[in-house]
Amino acid sequence: MEIEKVIIVEGRSDKKKIESLIREPVEIICTNGTISRAKLDEWSDQLYNKEVFILVDADEAGERLRRQLRREFPQAAHLYIDRMYREVAAAPKQHIATVLLSANIDVHAEDW
Numbered sequence: 432m433e434i435e436k437v438i439i440v441e442g443r444s445d446k447k448k449i450e451s452l453i454r455e456p457v458e459i460i461c462t463n464g465t466i467s468r469a470k471l472d473e474w475s476d477q478l479y480n481k482e483v484f485i486l487v488d489a490d491e492a493g494e495r496l497r498r499q500l501r502r503e504f505p506q507a508a509h510l511y512i513d514r515m516y517r518e519v520a521a522a523p524k525q526h527i528a529t530v531l532l533s534a535n536i537d538v539h540a541e542d543w
Contacts, residue, residue, distance in 0.1 A: 434458045436536065438484045439500060439507075441493060444520035449486070452528050455537040462487075462496060471503050483507040484534055489514040510534055 436457045440446050446459045460474070485500050485507050487493035500507065510530050516522035528538045 434481075436482045436484065437478055438486055438510075438536075439504075440519060441487050441496065442520070445486070445488075445518075448520050448522075448524070448527060449531070452524060452531060452538045453536060454539050457536060464492065464496070466496075466499065475503065478504065484510050484536070486510040486512070486519060486530070488512075488518045490517050508534055 434456045436455070438449060438457055438459045439462060440449065440459060441462055441464055443461055443463075446461050449459055466474075483504050483506065485497060485504070487496050487500075489512050497509065501509070510533075512519055512522045512530060513526060516526065519527065528540070531538050
């Protein structure tokens with residue numbers, strides 16, 4: 432079965448937090464803060480015809496990354512955490528779950 436939804440995040444801790452909440456098959460890709468041109472080209476082919484979501488930190492580095500990803504993946508949906516949490520990994524599970532649900536991504540409701 433091919434996974435149709437992909438979430439792009441910054442780091443491993445973001446990925447772990449999201450993985451613990453998601454109840455459907457979703458691929459989560461980490462940028463580790465920066466992305467090379469070669470990696471972007473590879474992802475462009477890999478993510479063709481998939482539903483792509485971008486969920487990065489609400490800080491300066493996250494916004495820079497978001498702008499870069501917006502240029503490379505104009506069809507991607509952008510998900511935002513509340514600025515008061517600053518980092519995806521620091522946001523409460525309930526908040527992340529609400530953000531994911533707003534994008535029609537199924538989550539384990541009993542975890543929060």
